[in-house]
Structure formats: C-alpha cells, structure tokens
Amino acid sequence: EIPKEQWAQVVETVGGPVVYKKIPVPTPGPDEVLINIKYSGVCHTDLHAKNGDWPLEVKMPLVGGHEGAGLVVSKGELVTDIQLGDKVGIKWLNGSCMNCSFCRQTEEPLCPSASLSGYTVDGSFQQYAIGKAAHVARIPAECDLESIAPILCAGLTVYKGLKESGARPGEEVAIVGAGGGLGTMAIQYAKAMGLRTIAIDGGEEKEKVTLELGASKYIDFTKTKNLVQDVQKASADGLGPKAVLLLAVSEKPFQQASEYVRSRGTIVCVGLPAGAFLKAPVFDTVVRMITIKGSYVGNRQDTVEAIEFFRRGLIKAPYKVVGLSELQSVYDLMVEHKIAGRYVVDVSR
Ligand code: 8ID
Ligand code: ZN
Incomplete structure (x- = not known):
C-alpha cells in the first residue's frame, strides 16, 4: 500500500533551485511515525534554509518543509499512543533527546541535539515524511488539514x-x-x-x-x-x-x-x-x-494550545493553495515580499 517512491521538492545545492523529482519513501525507526503529507505551508524559514542564510549547518540534499499536515500510515514498534490513520503534523522541531535539562523542563526547542524538519532532517515537501512520535503535532479529527498546516509553525x-x-x-x-x-x-x-x-x-x-x-x-x-x-x-x-x-x-x-x-x-x-x-x-x-x-517556535504544550485556538474557529488567517510542483514560484514571490498571508502546497500535485 505504501509506495517505494514518491514526489518531493529537493534542494540539491545551497542557494540552488528546488528540483521536483521522485525519491525513495523513508522507513520510520522504532520511535517514529511515517506520515502521508497532504498539505504543507511554506515558511520563510524554508527559503533561509535553501539559501544557507544562517550560521547553522543545513543538510544537503534537503527536502524542506515544516508545516506538514497528513495521516499516519506506518509507525515504529515503540509508538503506542498514535494509531494508523490519525491526523498529525510535522513541526520545525522534529525530535529532541527528551532527557537533557531543557527537555526535562519542557524547553525542548533548546535541546542541544534537537533535529529540525526541513533543515537537519528531511521535512514535509514530500508525500511521505518521518517525525518522532513524541513530537508530531496531534491534530483533532475534526480539523481540516489544508487550513491547519500554517498553524504548525507560523x-x-x-x-x-x-x-x-x-x-x-x-x-x-x-x-x-x-x-x-x-x-x-x-x-x-x-x-x-x-x-x-x-x-x-x-x-x-x-x-x-x-x-x-x-x-x-x-x-x-x-x-x-x-x-x-x-x-x-x-x-x-x-x-x-x-x-x-x-x-x-x-x-x-x-x-x-x-x-x-x-x-x-x-x-x-x-x-x-x-x-x-x-x-x-x-x-x-x-x-x-x-x-x-x-522567542523560538514553541514546546509540545504550546503546540496543543495553538491548535486549540484554531479548532475553536478563532484563527482564520488567509492562505493560497498551489501544487507542490510549483514551490519554486512561491519562493520567487517570497523573495520580493509579495506574499500577503501564507502559501500552502498540495503535496499530491
Ligand atoms: O521560531 C522562530 N523564531 C521562527 C519561526 C518561524 C519563522 C522564526 N521565523 C522567521 C522566518 O525564518 C523569517 O525570518 O520569521 C521570519 C518571518 O517569516 P514569515 O512570516 O514566513 O515571512 P514572510 O511571510 O516573508 O513575512 C515577512 C514580512 O516582513 C515584511 C515583509 O513585507 C513580509 O510581509 N517586512 C520586511 I522583509 N521588512 C519590513 C519592515 N522594515 C517588513 N515589515 C515591516 N517593516
Ligand atoms: Zn517556519
């Protein structure tokens, strides 16, 4: 049922364009879930990553994206609190050690060994993405995956x-x-x-x-x-x-x-x-x-709270939807500061 290959947008060289191509579908580790991404928001951070703007080494080749909303299609043997078919989200913080003094005090974005979606690990600009089960955002069943995507980072x-x-x-x-x-x-x-x-x-x-x-x-x-x-x-x-x-x-x-x-x-x-x-x-x-x-993203509790404001219908920020294949054109508009609100990519096209 899960294909061996999938469509993705890949950054092959720092500063280069994104390349829309087929790549292998990854396999989740024991504490991870594999998510069939349906929609992903495009954050300016994805553009910084692609351009190597920051003093933090970026993975290459890289699949960007960290506002990915989708359905769990497979999971590792240690994952017991998430079921296949659940709605979940890929956030910027893909994983953290859960045992350093920051993680222990719910400051997991400050974990020195945190992994970052679409930066140090591949993110949500692909049809199947991996997230640590402890960190994926739990999305209530009633929430729409398209409009919730930008909540996951922005x-x-x-x-x-x-x-x-x-x-x-x-x-x-x-x-x-x-x-x-x-x-x-x-x-x-x-x-x-x-x-x-x-x-x-x-x-x-x-x-x-x-x-x-x-x-x-x-x-x-x-x-x-x-x-x-x-x-x-x-x-x-x-x-x-x-x-x-x-x-x-x-x-x-x-x-x-x-x-x-x-x-x-x-x-x-x-x-x-x-x-x-x-x-x-x-x-x-x-x-x-x-x-x-x-202020740097938010912890797991902030994520639950931010999603709850959305679930209650209090957050209706504007966004436009285009196919994942058109990601480069979104970056072209972003460079010129011409985007009012967010772009969300439909990962199926
Ligand atoms: O955790 C974090 N700290 C975090 C999380 C997510 C994103 C930080 N970020 C960072 C991104 O990496 C990026 O640097 O926040 C920044 C904004 O991300 P964005 O909202 O996704 O970018 P955007 O949609 O391009 O919006 C930027 C806006 O700034 C305006 C632009 O016109 C645009 O609307 N702007 C600029 I550029 N210069 C301005 C100025 N002088 C300005 N607005 C007012 N005054
Ligand atoms: Zn972001």
Whole structure:
C-alpha cells in the first residue's frame, strides 16, 4: 500500500533551485511515525534554509518543509499512543533527546541535539515524511488539514511569541511584518487573546489584509516619514505599544523597535534576517526599563494550545493553495515580499 517512491521538492545545492523529482519513501525507526503529507505551508524559514542564510549547518540534499499536515500510515514498534490513520503534523522541531535539562523542563526547542524538519532532517515537501512520535503535532479529527498546516509553525511561533511578550488583555502589541505568514497569524492570535494590534508592513495589499483581520491601525514602512512617531501616535495614549513582535526579514526594524516601544515594554525577536544584529540605545533601555528577548517556535504544550485556538474557529488567517510542483514560484514571490498571508502546497500535485 505504501509506495517505494514518491514526489518531493529537493534542494540539491545551497542557494540552488528546488528540483521536483521522485525519491525513495523513508522507513520510520522504532520511535517514529511515517506520515502521508497532504498539505504543507511554506515558511520563510524554508527559503533561509535553501539559501544557507544562517550560521547553522543545513543538510544537503534537503527536502524542506515544516508545516506538514497528513495521516499516519506506518509507525515504529515503540509508538503506542498514535494509531494508523490519525491526523498529525510535522513541526520545525522534529525530535529532541527528551532527557537533557531543557527537555526535562519542557524547553525542548533548546535541546542541544534537537533535529529540525526541513533543515537537519528531511521535512514535509514530500508525500511521505518521518517525525518522532513524541513530537508530531496531534491534530483533532475534526480539523481540516489544508487550513491547519500554517498553524504548525507560523501559528505556534506567534502564539508563543505573544505569550513571551507578557502583554495582557487590553494592551497593545505592534506586529512588524504583519502582512506576512507569521504576521497575519499574529493578528488573529492577538485578537483571540484580547490584545490590540498595530500592524506594520509595506504596500496596499498588506494594508487591506491586516485591517480586515482586525488590526487597529496600519503603518506602511515604505511610505511613512517618521515610523517611530507614527507607531507611538497609533497607540491609544500616544506612549507606544506594550510589546513589539518583530517578524520582519530585514534588520532595520530590529534597530527601531526600542525607540517606539512603551516604557516597561517588551521587544520579542522572532524573524531571522541573515547576518542581522540588534541595536538599542543603552540609555533608553535603562531609564525606560525595556526588555529585549528572543522567542523560538514553541514546546509540545504550546503546540496543543495553538491548535486549540484554531479548532475553536478563532484563527482564520488567509492562505493560497498551489501544487507542490510549483514551490519554486512561491519562493520567487517570497523573495520580493509579495506574499500577503501564507502559501500552502498540495503535496499530491
Ligand atoms: O521560531 C522562530 N523564531 C521562527 C519561526 C518561524 C519563522 C522564526 N521565523 C522567521 C522566518 O525564518 C523569517 O525570518 O520569521 C521570519 C518571518 O517569516 P514569515 O512570516 O514566513 O515571512 P514572510 O511571510 O516573508 O513575512 C515577512 C514580512 O516582513 C515584511 C515583509 O513585507 C513580509 O510581509 N517586512 C520586511 I522583509 N521588512 C519590513 C519592515 N522594515 C517588513 N515589515 C515591516 N517593516
Ligand atoms: Zn517556519
């Protein structure tokens, strides 16, 4: 029933294009499941991996993808809590040791021997992908696999980032890169969590999308003459947003956030532009008591919670579906920052 060969998108050289070709179907180990992937979201991280943007070695040749939703078709002998036919998801964190001090304290994304889907192990841009049973996302039977795919990275990551921001219901969060894949999800999660959002991105399509999703204001970074002033003015009392979620793939907004965040506010770094550095004036950071921190995907409990918001119908971020065979064209749009929301690939075509 499980074929020997399957279609996949393979990166053969760092910086090269993806190649749509047939490759062998892998066999799961004792603690793993084999998933027939139906849909996979395309994250900007997949593009960073393909281009070798980060100081972390990437597997080559590589099958990317880490927002894969599908059905379990085979499992190893140690897997007892997942049945064949169950809906599950491949996340960025494919596996971790489960025994280091980070894993023991539910900080498994920080595990020094974590394996990463579509980076250190093959991911979900193939019809059959492997995940460690302990880490695959459990998807409730009633959830649709197409629309849940982007929750598995984008949704989870921004939900965790919002929790890390410490912002409470009624407070304001600036979402930088609000019209992208993570950004559109962030507006939805923030709204569901009782937060107000100020959306920052470029162009009219992103303005339309972010305002429709419920952002209270939109600021176009390509048009504004004074971004810092505009963000502060957009906040209810003019003193700036309580938190900033930095999702952009560009360094400049990482330098600006400390100028407009509210005193006692928190800047959460999530986007990973290549070679970028943070910069903030020491004086302001001290006398305005600003917190600057990073946030990296989420643990298994965050995954359950992020999926539960979706299951309850609270998260409806826009996405477009194309065939897996068209993945390169999605990357071409992504490079130019022309994607409002997410692309999801249908792995069957
Ligand atoms: O765990 C993590 N920390 C994690 C998880 C998942 C993804 C981090 N990421 C990283 C990705 O690797 C990537 O670097 O988050 C970043 C955003 O991923 P994405 O949402 O999948 O990318 P996108 O859809 O291309 O959206 C990026 C948006 O940023 C806007 C673009 O217009 C686009 O809408 N943007 C840029 I580029 N410069 C901007 C600026 N100066 C900006 N928006 C506001 N101001
Ligand atoms: Zn991702």
